[in-house]
Amino acid sequence: MFGRAPKKSDNTKYYEILGVSKSASPDDLKKAYKKAAIKNHPDKGGDPEKFKELAQAYEVLSDPEKREIYDQYGEDALKEGMGGGGGGHDPFDIFSSFFGGGGFPGGGSRGRRQRRGEDVVHPLKVSLEDLYLGTSKKLSLSRNVLCSKCNGKGSKSGASMTCAGCQGSGMKVSMRHLGANMIQQMQHPCNECKGTGETINDKDRCPQCKGDKVVQQKKVLEVHVEKGMQNSQKITFPGEADEAPDTITGDIVFVLQQKEHPKFKRKGEDLFVEHTLSLTEALCGFQFALTHLDSRQLLIKSNPGEVVKPDSYKAINDEGMPMYQRPFMKGKLYIHFTVEFPESLTLEQVKALETILPARPASQLTDMELDECEETTLHDVNIEEEQRRRQQAQQEAYDEDDDMPGGAQRVQCAQQ
Numbered sequence: 001m002f003g004r005a006p007k008k009s010d011n012t013k014y015y016e017i018l019g020v021s022k023s024a025s026p027d028d029l030k031k032a033y034k035k036a037a038i039k040n041h042p043d044k045g046g047d048p049e050k051f052k053e054l055a056q057a058y059e060v061l062s063d064p065e066k067r068e069i070y071d072q073y074g075e076d077a078l079k080e081g082m083g084g085g086g087g088g089h090d091p092f093d094i095f096s097s098f099f100g101g102g103g104f105p106g107g108g109s110r111g112r113r114q115r116r117g118e119d120v121v122h123p124l125k126v127s128l129e130d131l132y133l134g135t136s137k138k139l140s141l142s143r144n145v146l147c148s149k150c151n152g153k154g155s156k157s158g159a160s161m162t163c164a165g166c167q168g169s170g171m172k173v174s175m176r177h178l179g180a181n182m183i184q185q186m187q188h189p190c191n192e193c194k195g196t197g198e199t200i201n202d203k204d205r206c207p208q209c210k211g212d213k214v215v216q217q218k219k220v221l222e223v224h225v226e227k228g229m230q231n232s233q234k235i236t237f238p239g240e241a242d243e244a245p246d247t248i249t250g251d252i253v254f255v256l257q258q259k260e261h262p263k264f265k266r267k268g269e270d271l272f273v274e275h276t277l278s279l280t281e282a283l284c285g286f287q288f289a290l291t292h293l294d295s296r297q298l299l300i301k302s303n304p305g306e307v308v309k310p311d312s313y314k315a316i317n318d319e320g321m322p323m324y325q326r327p328f329m330k331g332k333l334y335i336h337f338t339v340e341f342p343e344s345l346t347l348e349q350v351k352a353l354e355t356i357l358p359a360r361p362a363s364q365l366t367d368m369e370l371d372e373c374e375e376t377t378l379h380d381v382n383i384e385e386e387q388r389r390r391q392q393a394q395q396e397a398y399d400e401d402d403d404m405p406g407g408a409q410r411v412q413c414a415q416q
Helices: 013-018 026-040 048-061 064-073 075-079 091-099 128-133 279-284 347-356 367-372 383-403 407-415
Strands: 002-004 120-126 135-146 171-177 182-189 214-225 234-237 252-258 264-267 270-278 287-291 297-301 312-316 326-330 333-340
Touching: 013 026, 013 048, 026 048, 048 064, 064 171, 120 135, 120 214, 128 252, 128 264, 135 252, 214 234, 214 252, 270 279, 270 287, 279 333
Parallel strands: 120 252, 270 333
Antiparallel strands: 002 182, 135 214, 171 182, 234 252, 264 270, 287 297, 312 333
16 A cells, blocks of 8 residues: 555554553553453443543554554554554454453453354355255365364464464554655565464474364255245355354355256246247147146147237246245246248138138228329338447447547537
């Protein structure tokens, strides 16, 4: 991050909050914070805002890099992010670190506040048949679990030390001067403790996890996809994500992703299928078998004398998708009919049809009016393609007009 060195601002407030001098040693800071924090802890009837201010002041002054920035530039520099900001940690976590996570000496109601681990999200591809019938899928996953040999302590004795390099924060802040008024500030995980804030003596490291506190474990999860589940619906396994010390384990979440079906389309609880009829079938009747998602054969047929018009729909009740958690109730199955007309007819076919079909309406034009009409020729067109070409031509003409000399001047005059 780059920025100009800020003007000097208040650099005494944090010392005043803790009641120490600017020359106070780290031990003086610890003692002052511990005494004031116990007095002002909310669980003991103290002022929550005062307790928060104490934690913020101690967090800054106990970190050598942040303290240096504060002493040199003041509180505003920290607020602008030069030192990673003040008050970034939970004040109760800072307090509990003094008592090993046990809250007040002699017992306390709050104890250490555990952070929640992140959820692990996996996409799960399913077919429309899976969502119609329901299915179970077994998936093998790897995850971190607390080491059973050291109970997640990382050491044989169960002891650990606060990292001296980062004062237990897990992060380090480094600065570089890039000239008279430019400063580069970078925040990165502490390389001495790998961002954990703790160090373990090499001789005391757990032989099973090598001090990492966790080991890898293979686990097979059986995911039950219930009938009627939707695309993007989540199936959650609580507490099955990666484990970590002092952390509430997150969940493993599977997100259903429905694969496209070659025949059926789903809209909520209904199914849609396309079917093309010949002109003969549309006029004289049709009959065909439709294979459903559960492999049943449905007989689809028209009623005697029924005429099916192009772009019409027919519905079959209770043959759609099962409803989630009410699988005995189903939506509708819609069939969208397209009628395929012949390309042309012979004169004999035309005459034969004219004897069967309703008579054509008589012409309302007289012979004299017909003689005055001009002959025309009809051409087949793709109206969508023609409209697209026309819009493209108009856009090109507009672009060319903008490129003409004086085009910008005309726009300017119009704006004036």
